[in-house]
Amino acid sequence: MVSSAAMVMSKASTVAQYLRELDPDRRAEIRKVRALVKRHIPKGYVERMHGGMITWTIPLAAYPETYNGEPLCYAALAAQKSHNSLYLMGPYGDPSQVKHLREAFKSAGKRLDMGKSCLRFKQADDLALDAVAEVIAKTPPKTYIARYEAARKRR
Numbered sequence: 001m002v003s004s005a006a007m008v009m010s011k012a013s014t015v016a017q018y019l020r021e022l023d024p025d026r027r028a029e030i031r032k033v034r035a036l037v038k039r040h041i042p043k044g045y046v047e048r049m050h051g052g053m054i055t056w057t058i059p060l061a062a063y064p065e066t067y068n069g070e071p072l073c074y075a076a077l078a079a080q081k082s083h084n085s086l087y088l089m090g091p092y093g094d095p096s097q098v099k100h101l102r103e104a105f106k107s108a109g110k111r112l113d114m115g116k117s118c119l120r121f122k123q124a125d126d127l128a129l130d131a132v133a134e135v136i137a138k139t140p141p142k143t144y145i146a147r148y149e150a151a152r153k154r155r
Contacts, residue, residue, distance in 0.1 A: 009052035010078075018049060026079045030054075032124035033086055034077055040133040044141035045074050053078035053087075058141045067152065074144055075136060083113075083120045086132070090139045092117035093147045097135050104131030 012018035015034075019027050034054060038047065045056040050073070057071035066072050076087040091097035091114075098114075105112035108128040113120040121127050139147075 010049075011052070012049055015047060015049060015054050018054060022079050026084070029084055029122070029124050030077060030079055033084070033127070036124070036129060036133055037075055037077065037136055040137040041075065042137060042140040046071070051076070058145065062141065063145055072145070072148060074139070074141075083122055086119045086121070086127070087117045088119065088135060089117055089144070090135050093151065094139070097138065101128070101131055101135060104128040
C-alpha cells in the first residue's frame with residue numbers, strides 16, 4: 001500500500017502518542033483530517049497505529065483472510081517529510097471514486113495531488129473535504145472485503 005522509502009516512520013504505539021510527536025502546525029492539520037475520517041468512515045473499521053501511521057482497518061477478528069496476516073487497511077493518515085498523506089484504498093480499487101475526486105477538486109478550484117491511493121496535502125484546506133468525506137463513507141467493510149477478494153482471485 002505505502003512505500004516506506006518516502007515515509008517518516010513513527011515508532012508511536014498509540015494515536016495520541018503519534019500526534020504528540022508532531023510539531024504543532026502539522027498536528028493541527030493531521031487532527032483536522034483525522035476528525036473528517038472519523039466522522040465519515042463506515043462502522044466496522046477500527047482506528048489504530050500501524051506502519052508509523054494512523055490507520056483504519058478491518059480487524060483480523062472480523063476478517064482474518066488477508067495475504068499478510070495483518071488487518072485489511074482501508075485508510076491511513078501520516079505526516080511525511082515534506083507533506084501530509086491520506087491513503088484511501090476505496091479510490092485505489094474503484095476508478096469511479098477517482099473520477100469523483102478529480103471532478104470535485106476541479107470544481108473546488110483545488111489542485112489534486114494524488115498517487116494510486118495517496119492524497120498529498122500540506123493543509124487540510126488543500127483537500128476537497130466534502131468529496132474526501134464522500135469517498136471515505138462510500139465503502140463499508142463488507143463491500144471492501146468483496147473487492148479485496150475479487151482482486152486476489154485475479155492474481
